[in-house]
Amino acid sequence: MSESTRKALESCLWQLKCHFTWTLVDGGKSLDDFEDKVCDATEFQNNEFKATVFNILAYIKHRRGHNKAALECLWQAEELIQREHSDQAEIRSLVTWGNYAWVYYHLGRFADAQIYVDKVRRVCEKSHSPYSLESPELDFQEGWARLQCGRKHNERAKVCFEKALERNPKNPEFISGLAIASYRLETWPLPQNPINPLRRAIRLNPDNQYVKVLLALKLQKMKEEGEGESLIEEVLEETSCATDVLCGAAKLYQRKGALDKAVELLKKALEGMPNNAYLHWHIGCLYRTKVLDLLQDTGKNEMYGKREKLEEAMGQAVYHLKRVDEANANLSCVCSYLACLYAQAGQYDKAEHYFQKEFSKELSPGAKQVLHLRYGNFQLYEMKREDKAIHHFIEGMKIDQKSKEKEKMKNKLQKIACIRLSKNRTDSVALHLLAFLQELNGEMQPAENSERHLDSRSFIPPASFAEE
Structure with missing residues (x-):
């Protein structure tokens, strides 16, 4: 590839909406802790958002110089999108394709990078920018990616979900994302009131058990323990609870001093992932208390x-x-x-x-x-x-x-x-x-x-x- 062609490819890459252009991690020193948290999220979450997590993990692998491992993560993300969202596969794959293009570019495989740039362009060709698309799904993906990246990104994540909701105000996923971002912004950087977004998210998606747990935790903080505990009991009646749900419920019982119940829930979560360091950490700390x-x-x-x-x-x-x-x-x-x-x-x-x-x-x-x-x-x-x-x-x-x-x-x-x-x-x-x-x-x-x-x-x- 000639120098002029390579520069043209690089110009296209910077127009893509993906993890390489969102600046998610500041400095190499934070990579260890950041990767631990992302790996933890990969285990803790249902398939609903795992594609997003695999994309972040691919970005981290690249930052470490492990580009082949990054490609494996992107393949896993693409497989999940095809399986879970076949009706929106192209739109939901744009971020993954953008990440593919960047990884191949850094590997020096410019022809492969160009293939993925072209895939993005074919989907975006009707927009003003041939390599970028104004889409609520893309705003949602950026918002959810930022939710995984620490509290410094929560404000920007909230903006992404609000932007997505402007175009699709009744989408349960977008409302859940806004509710979670609002919950995390409750004390930082500005006081927020996540109660209404959380209740709205539950009305539109009553099967979202994690949002119910967040509402219960918020109600407990507002001294409305009765309603909060009722929500938790309702969630725990489900035959199978996701790990993040069990951990949230454990947090509620820990706050009220019911340490044995908190330990019971965390050990239940541990059954599905016996080597998870974060679960062992929380259980060990509860026993220390x-x-x-x-x-x-x-x-x-x-x-x-x-x-x-x-x-x-x-x-x-x-x-x-x-x-x-x-x-x-x-x-x-x-x-x-x-x-x-x-x-x-x-x-x-x-x-x-x-x-x-x-x-x-x-x-x-x-x-x-x-x-x-x-x-x-x-x-x-x-x-x-x-x-x-x-x-x-x-x-x-x-x-x-x-x-x-x-x-x-x-x-x-x-x-x-x-x-x-x-x-x-x-x-x-x-x-x-x-x-x-x-x-x-x-x-x-x-x-x-x-x-x-x-x-x-x-x-x-x-x-x-x-x-x-």
């Missing part, structure tokens, strides 16, 4: 009677969280949760192993603060190593991010300093701690001969200190 509740509500005199329940909850929490860890899913705090559970069980070697595994990961500033707080607590209360606890509380405090964890570490350091000073008014560790905290708060300037940026290791006493 049960452990914390039992420890908090049980006094020493009652502990013996509840020991069996506590051990069962801890065992289940560890089992499910280990499944997440083994799957290498990009989910935060998994290892530190495991570490804390093992610490509670007195298995300190395993606790240390998982803490160090969490430290070895690339963590956000907030996640680092959480980890320093948890590991500091482990050293302080379980290992009785105040020096190491101080080190990690200080490292967490140094992270420039306001959080409740930072406040907790500040309070712990102040308490440690006060206790030490009550025993020895000239305790150098305590005085250094107070100076560090005051400097961090901007309450006082350090002396000219002191280090401007104190190293936490300078607060650790010599090895013999504890023996004095």
